[in-house]
Amino acid sequence: MAWLVTGGAGYIGSHVVRAFREEGIDVVVIDDLSSGHEEFVPSGVPFYRGTILDGPLLERVFAENAITGVVHVAGFKYAGVSVQRPLHTYEQNVTATAVLLAAMQEAGVDAIVFSSSAAVYGTPDVDIVTETTPKNPESPYGESKLIGEWLLRDQGIAAGLRHTSLRYFNVVGSGDPSLRDTSPHNLFPLVFDALADGRTPRINGTDYPTPDGTCVRDYIHVADLAVSHVAAAKRLDAREPIEPVYNLGSGDGVSVGEIMATVAEVTGIAFTPEVGPRRPGDPARIVASGELAARDLDWKMRHTLQEMVRSAWEARQAAS
Template sequence: MTWLVTGGAGYIGSHVARAFLAAGIEVVVIDDLSSGRAGFVPDGVTLEQGSLVDKAFVDDVFARWASSEHPLTGVVHLAGYKYAGVSVQRPLHTYTQNITATVNLLEAMHETGVPSIVFSSSAAVYGNTPAEFVTEETGTSPESPYGETKLIGEWLIADQAVATGLRHTALRYFNVVGSATPEVSDTSPHNLFPLVFRALQEGKTPKIFGDDYPTPDGTCVRDYVHVADVAAAHVAAARKLDAGIPLDAAYNLGSGSGVSVREIMTSMASVTGIPFTPDVLPARPGDPARIVASGERAARDVDWMPAHTLADMISSGWAAALAASHSPS
């Protein structure tokens, strides 16, 4: 059993690759290293460096592994352009990286008989939903090219399944945080946790955008899940597909409970040992007051439940951020 992880040199992808290895499943990684890091790829894992947009490269990788001693039995597809806000300014780039790449991947899978795919989707497919508790039945209405490409990716895979019998599911992430190893940190310039960690390391004051929302403490409430739990969900889904067990088209990876931004800040100060009072800035347009996701369907079908606490998320993420700051790279 060998699974290909696209984007496997990224923050989430490298955690997924490590989780597969820990489960005794051989892993191959494709990554163009545009945002991933070769050093994030676990030891002993082959890194096929190149872009999924390059069809000749993708076809070559799949052809070589199809004739190897360990042919691919499935794909976890995480590679893509992931910055929702920036995607509004770069829609064509976003569609090329996320849709053209997925078409090339699906074609190569079909041509070489790879039967299963777990797709990395996103809460961005729901857009600025009025639903305070998001289930898989919540209406999809993406508000950025990034969110649109994730939804179209789900459609592409589902259509290919109708045409070819492809086994598939999509996992919709909400806020992925923390680290399972100090060797891998979240390097995003947009995510809350690395922004706060970076500010604390630089002696700056972290910021809260808006404190007059209709929530208990006035700040936005979000659903946070540890990256190790997200990685475990991919392994669980892959095992189900390998066993021929049908899964739904999409599952939310949610905790069912929310944490406010102010609660995050208070916990950050406690866990890091760096006291601070966050600066409060005006609310950003389009930020919903509360989004919390139900993980009940994933628990029912994939046997998945988040296992880490908020303190786990912060302490592990902080340890990885400190390790990264002392890394020669």
């Protein structure tokens, strides 16, 4: 039996694939390579290039492989861009999830781990976000992830789907020098690109009510994230009790200023970040509690900030 990883050629999905293999669990990957890379899929792993909007392709994947469950990582993940492309975002994240769930039901596959997002919370008015913090998404992306959770919930009621959704903020680092974050919108690639081009990285606002005046966020290592995806899958496989949602959070967070200082230290490239105005709507601090996930999903922060930056930088250098 194998687990199907949608988006398994992407940054997060490829780490999930490797985490499964390290546990001796077979995997199958489907990815349309819109943001993923076929070379991120390990040799010997069955790979299907295509979109999960393609129902007949999904039927073939389930027919040709003994699939026991799905880790659903595929999606359009750019919150800012989703404001300009709401229809595309909903198609990729809502319609595609519905097509996937229909194919799973037809194939008799009744377990799914959903890659959700802390974007479902919007701008919470609490320092520590828990799973019960009110949901108030502020972008089509965040809305689409919350709808995805609702789809799982409703399919659970209607058809007995066993499911859990993992919410997290900023995923960084690399678990293997051959795997890297290639997003044009994420902080680490943006900072590394600026340094490689001889530009100075930029901080948006240094007058927040935080220890160094810069925003504080959860930054979690992608390999730690992957471990908990597999732990959730194993819990579903064993039919053990599982919560419908979990936050994968650090509990304390890291400031943008701390990240910039650590990047300078790790790369050996001295720089003083440019300071721009605050971005509208950026809260001073958003940090999530990971207590429930620590209890059930082997969740913990196994990497320091230095290790997060160093692993990401080494992967960037390896690709140069």
